[in-house]
Amino acid sequence: MRIRLVQGLALLSTGALAGAFGYGAANLVPTFNAVPLDMRLSFHAQLMQMNGITMQGAMGVSALSALALAAMTRGAARRLAGGAGLLVMASFLITRLGNVPINGRIKQWAVTSAPADHAEMLTRWEAFNYARTGTAFAAFALLILLSLRRSPSAQGPNATLETASTTSDSLF
16 A cells, blocks of 8 residues: 555656646747747746745655655566656756756846847757656656556455566566
8 A cells, every 4th residue: 555655646746747847848938938038037037936946846756756666666666666766856957957057047137137148048948948848757657657557456455566566577
């Protein structure tokens, strides 16, 4: 039962993370590019301030729950959960090392003015955004795949996710 709860938490948090990044990539980035630069910079700076705690929390819960699930399982289940955890960690690193430094510059530009190379910097931010969105979606896909595998209850009342993973390892 504990494994199923951790699996549910990993699936929920990683789905929320992928959904948030996906919404940003599909809706916010095109909107950023459609409005005047001063409006984009002001909105972007405010949005990043609001997103700081929420997105870091989602990434933390996603990574920890996926890695905990990997520690609790074996075989293909461990590989899928571990891969998801590593992909979420990649999303975090892309965000922290790519997007966050540019967000700091955008915050400055919002109160002063954008430099001559601002378009290049905004394009870099977007590339990092698409990369972290891709890693979050890949992590979510691995957890979906894990959840769609033959359930332990289908193998008998005493089966667990660990035993379920060893019976279908040849599929992965």
